[in-house]
Amino acid sequence: MQHFSCDLCGCQIDDQRYVVHVELFPAFNPDELSSADLDVDHLHAVSQSIMQGEGLPVPPEDVNGTGTLQFDLCRECQLRFRRDPLGKSIRSPMHFSEN
Numbered sequence: 001m002q003h004f005s006c007d008l009c010g011c012q013i014d015d016q017r018y019v020v021h022v023e024l025f026p027a028f029n030p031d032e033l034s035s036a037d038l039d040v041d042h043l044h045a046v047s048q049s050i051m052q053g054e055g056l057p058v059p060p061e062d063v064n065g066t067g068t069l070q071f072d073l074c075r076e077c078q079l080r081f082r083r084d085p086l087g088k089s090i091r092s093p094m095h096f097s098e099n
């Protein structure tokens, strides 16, 4: 039997495993050239990146900001995820009562 742990809290998941599948893709046409793209000296940029050791190929899913992610969640974290899928409550400043 395969064992899973929650990707959010790290607990062992027994039988109530929930899977979150996230697909990220641009809502615009990434192949469409803008005038700003035409102004860039690509040959110069490529030579600069090679000289700086950054000539390694980028994985295809990263080129256009496209990719998929999958997470296993326990029941409690699934409920938390449903309420706040982007984790906004974690990043927003805390509000203290003025006593």
Ligand SMILES: [Zn+2]
Pocket (backbone or CB within 6 Å): 006, 007, 008, 009, 010, 011, 073, 074, 075, 076, 077, 078
């Ligand atoms: Zn969890």
